[in-house]
Every structure is written in C-alpha cells, then in structure tokens.
Amino acid sequence: MTAKIIDGKSFAEGLRGRIAGHVERLKTEHGITPGLAVVIVGHDPASQVYVSNKAKQTAEVGMASFKYELPEDVSEAELLELVRRLNEDDQVHGILVQLPVPKQINADKVIEAIVPSKDVDCFTPANVGKLTIGLPGPVSCTPLGSLMLLRDQLGSLEGLNAVIVGRSNLVGKPMAQLLLRDNATVTVAHSRTKNLADVVRGADIVIAAVGRPEMIRGDWIKPGATVIDVGINRVPAPEKGEGKTRLVGDVAFAEAVEVAGAITPVPGGVGPMTIACLLANTITTASLINGLVPPS
Numbered sequence: 001m002t003a004k005i006i007d008g009k010s011f012a013e014g015l016r017g018r019i020a021g022h023v024e025r026l027k028t029e030h031g032i033t034p035g036l037a038v039v040i041v042g043h044d045p046a047s048q049v050y051v052s053n054k055a056k057q058t059a060e061v062g063m064a065s066f067k068y069e070l071p072e073d074v075s076e077a078e079l080l081e082l083v084r085r086l087n088e089d090d091q092v093h094g095i096l097v098q099l100p101v102p103k104q105i106n107a108d109k110v111i112e113a114i115v116p117s118k119d120v121d122c123f124t125p126a127n128v129g130k131l132t133i134g135l136p137g138p139v140s141c142t143p144l145g146s147l148m149l150l151r152d153q154l155g156s157l158e159g160l161n162a163v164i165v166g167r168s169n170l171v172g173k174p175m176a177q178l179l180l181r182d183n184a185t186v187t188v189a190h191s192r193t194k195n196l197a198d199v200v201r202g203a204d205i206v207i208a209a210v211g212r213p214e215m216i217r218g219d220w221i222k223p224g225a226t227v228i229d230v231g232i233n234r235v236p237a238p239e240k241g242e243g244k245t246r247l248v249g250d251v252a253f254a255e256a257v258e259v260a261g262a263i264t265p266v267p268g269g270v271g272p273m274t275i276a277c278l279l280a281n282t283i284t285t286a287s288l289i290n291g292l293v294p295p296s
C-alpha cells in the first residue's frame with residue numbers, strides 16, 4: 001500500500017484563508033491591524049527569498065508588513081536600536097530578525113532584545129517557558145505547522161508513540177512539548193541515540209528534523225505510521241543537468257512512501273506551513289497585546 005501524501009501547500013493555503021478572516025475581524029471589530037516587522041541583515045540569497053515570501057504573504061492576509069533591510073556591515077548596536085524601536089511601535093505586533101546574522105552580531109543578544117510579547121518566532125526564553133508550561137503565547141512556527149498537519153491527518157494524537165529525530169531549540173525540543181500537550185508518548189532521539197533505527201521502528205508518528213539527506217530509511221518506518229519530514233536538504237541532481245540541485249528531506253521518501261500510512265513530501269510538506277504559522281502567531285500576539293483572547 002502506498003502512503004497518503006500530506007499536502008502541506010494546500011493546507012497552508014487554507015490556513016492563510018482562515019488567518020485573513022481573523023485579520024478582518026480584528027480590523028472591523030477592534031480597530032486593530034496586525035503588523036509584522038521583518039528585519040534582514042546583508043544579502044544572503046536564501047534569506048532574501050524567505051523574507052520576500054514572508055512580506056508577500058503578510059500583505060496577502062491583510063496584515064501590515066514592515067521590512068527593514070540593513071547592510072552586511074551594520075553594527076550590533078544599530079540592530080539592537082532598531083529592535084528597541086520596533087518593541088515600542090504600536091503598529092508592530094510581531095518582530096522577526098531573519099537568521100543567520102553576520103558574525104559581528106551576537107544572534108542570542110538580538111533575540112533577547114525582542115520583547116517577548118512580539119516574539120513571533122517563539123525564540124525568547126520567556127516564550128519557550130510559556131510553551132513548556134502551557135500558557136498562551138506564540139508557538140514555534142515549524143513545530144506548530146507540523147502539529148497542525150498531524151492533527152488533520154490523525155484527529156487525536158492521544159497515546160500514540162511519537163519519535164522526534166533531532167533536538168534543536170528550533171524544531172525538536174518545541175515539537176516534543178507540543179506532542180506532549182496532545183497526550184502523545186514522546187521520545188526525542190539525537191546523534192548519541194543508540195539503535196536509532198529500532199527506536200524509530202516503534203513510532204506511530206515520526207518527526208524527522210536532522211538535516212541529513214534521506215537518512216531515515218523505509219525499513220525504519222512502522223507500517224502505517226505517519227511521517228512528518230521537516231528536513232530541507234539541497235543535493236546534487238546530475239540527472240537535471242550539470243551543476244543542478246534538488247531538495248530532499250531527512251527521510252528516504254521513495255522507500256518510506258511504500259510503508260508509511262501518510263507522509264509529507266519535500267518540498268510541499270512542512271515548508272509552506274512555517275510561514276503560515278508565523279502569520280498565525282502574529283494574530284496571537286496582536287490579540288494578547290490588546291487584551292483579547294487569541295483565536296484557537
């Protein structure tokens with residue numbers, strides 16, 4: 001049996017439609033236009049693409065979009081000053097500093113300078129703490145998008161064995177918190193995990209967030225399991241021509257699709273959910289800043 005392909009692109013489109021509805025209600029019922037500020041430093045081409053996509057989608061759902069492009073050699077003090085101004089700007093409800101930043105800037109210092117109430121990436125210690133103890137606030141975008149796809153696919157996650165491969169602050173750790181909240185039994189595996197293939201074989205839900213192309217093989221997957229492939233890896237694709245590349249996930253898709261019950265493709269799975277969840281977080285922060293209950 002071949003797995004169902006989970007279409008993250010179309011789910012994200014639907015989510016953006018619902019977000020546009022929330023934006024409209026905030027505008028008409030409360031006079032609030034949610035605003036997202038994105039700061040980019042330097043000319044990294046991948047970051048430029050992400051930031052343009054974020055700005056475009058922010059405007060498409062009816063939010064105010066503020067984009068700040070700083071030169072590669074900007075000082076840390078200048079960037080911190082911009083963050084301080086955005087913290088105080090009433091039109092801004094979400095602040096995102098695109099990482100990585102050039103080496104003269106300490107990224108941790110910049111993240112800590114963002115006021116937690118506008119930290120739509122959920123990077124600040126205060127918001128990580130809220131996520132862990134279950135208080136309302138922004139939720140890490142990629143894990144939130146992955147959770148939405150899982151709920152849509154499986155309904156309840158209660159009692160299911162979930163194995164997350166990867167323990168980064170960006171993906172693995174917040175993913176574990178979200179799955180625990182949904183009453184899954186969670187295992188977090190990493191580079192020191194012994195017998196990783198066997199650990200993954202016990203999983204009803206596999207979340208792959210490793211950053212190693214096609215590392216998780218088809219025979220690691222329990223028949224019928226739901227596989228969420230967070231990995232985005234660019235690999236050579238000589239079949240497309242000299243010097244060409246293609247994107248693959250952390251799961252060997254062609255093998256896993258023959259075993260799993262459902263699986264996200266790369267591209268078109270988790271990736272499109274991340275920006276949509278950034279917009280969802282901006283609705284959450286805009287609501288909380290104004291003393292409103294965020295939409296669920």
Ligand code: NDP
Pocket residue numbers: 142165166167168169170171172189190191192193196209210211212230231232233270271274
């Ligand atoms: P990190 O490099 O920060 O973390 C990778 C994790 O994988 C670490 O915990 C590491 O373990 C673990 N790991 C590395 N090698 C192995 C191995 N051989 N066996 C088991 N575990 C291993 O990556 P991120 O979490 O930031 O990203 C993971 C992937 O997700 C990347 O491909 C990235 O591009 C992608 N990504 C996609 C997003 C999207 O929007 N779809 C958003 C964010 C990331 P240890 O801690 O022991 O070193």
